[in-house]
Amino acid sequence: MKTQHKPLFYVRTLAAWGVALLLFFPLGWLVLTAFKTELQAISVPPLLLFTPTLENFTLVQERSDYLLYAQNSLITSVASTFLGLALAFPAAYSMAFFKGKYTKDILMWMLSTKMMPAVGALVPIYVLAQNSGLLDSRTALIIIFTLSNLPIMVWMLYSQFKEIPGEILEAARMDGATLWQEFSKVLLPLTLGGLASTGLLCMVLSWNEAFWSLNLSAAKAGTLATLIASYSSPEGLFWAKLSAASFMAIGPIVVFGWFSQKQLVQGLTFGAVK
């Protein structure tokens, strides 16, 4: 069956494609460049058709241990996510179900810490890390990632817990549930989706985090963000290798995001429609 569309429909479709291509262009170009030689990468006019090569990827792996950086990224983002959830869950629980006089203020204060530029805290945190011997360690990154994601995690979980009627938890208490059973048998099953999306988002945020990893880590604990950065300035710009490194750095998280997009969107819009 064929439907007749109005001209406006085609205009809109065209515009949507235009915007999508525009947004995708830098990323697409990066992917293309990753498969070019350095010479092809800087040729004018830019090449669209060329024989792809994997040489850049081999070179990147040779020069710097990609797997080590990937491992660091994975460990720091997973660990900070679980640590963050473990801290945010009880915090959000008490704020959602045992609202006090200052709960709203505390929530606002937590959010306000995200408004401060990170560089403002750089010196004290750098000194703290240095004095405790944690410079260039995954522990330092895990702690920093956890703390910087905590406000978002508390907020997301808080808004999900707000959707659960408190009487359901009270009913569990009347039924003889201990605090732990109230968590594990009632609250957790009811908020599993929200918990998952909170965790997923924070994992993405930690993976992509660059500021703190650049400043607090180097060869030992460096994440993929620092690997990309290492291809920029000191030796001049190697576009093709830089692109290959970037491609390898963002690849896993793009795949991860693709598979969990439903959960992510659900978590971010939770409570918005009702």
Place this chain on the structure above:
Amino acid sequence: MAYLKLERIEKIFGETRVIKGIDLEIKQGEFVVFVGPSGCGKSTLLRLIAGLEHIDGGSLQLDGRDITHLPSSKRDLAMVFQSYALYPHMSVFENMSFALKLAKVDPAVIKEKVDRAAKILNLTQYLERTPKELSGGQRQRVAIGRAIVRAPKVFLFDEPLSNLDAALRGQTRIEIAKLHRDLGATTIYVTHDQVEAMTLADRVVVLRDGIIEQVGTPLELYDRPANQFVAQFIGTPQMNIVSAKQMPALQTTAGLTLPEGGFVGLRPENVVLHPPGQGLLQGQVDLVEALGAETLIYVTTSQGAPLVSRQNERTPLRVGDAVGIQIDLEAAHVFDANGRITRTGQTHETPTH
């Protein structure tokens, strides 16, 4: 002997004392209803007994044990919430068996108990469904079922019928009364609906502003209210309350002594209408409510006092008709300016004891 004993129970929210020292004794097997206008503290008092709110003063004893500071989970009480508060992720069976499962009861015993409760409540064919696949009335029955499978020491009901429509409410009320008769369980039931209070209760506790106004059987409250508030709260339509000034005839003709600034209270059935010229007072019809079995006639006396008359016969009276009003003076209650009762009217029905 008291089964559940409340001694000077207090609750403070911020700077407000919402429960101001409640003393009450409840016997085993008794059905007690807390009733009062919204904001009187009846639900708070129930939540204090349940352990869902912290008790700020006084003590609470259940079956000889002090439970004032025991957490809800250790009190062995069951509660039916206004919103039902069923676990949305569990089936009806899982909802009803949750408490027993937490108590590590043998699965075979759990099944037997849940099946029996489901049978009593007509839920057998719904055991595998989730709460959202049930109607409001069915959810309510699951909530009650969840309470009865546990055989708790005391059942607590927090306005359980207020989310149901009128027909279902009446039906469920009868079911709750039957259930209580069959199980004989000690029950505390909170409602703002005085009809529920009158029909279900062995004893009614009337609350206002965090204190008990009166405790008594439904008919005691109806016949011998302790004050004007209780007199007006119990009974529909409300007791007529007329200021002494608007009733000069009572003082002159009937010789009733009315305190300065006091009030006369008359149940609608004690106000009888006659043809104009007869009776103690004269008035005019404002409104007629013909309910079939009974008729309510709203009149205003020539002194401007509004009165309601209830009669079992239908009436030819129409709005604006002049009437004579006869008052059963024997039955009239008298309250002083502060609403305290100074004279209790006599009832003509056979005495209850």
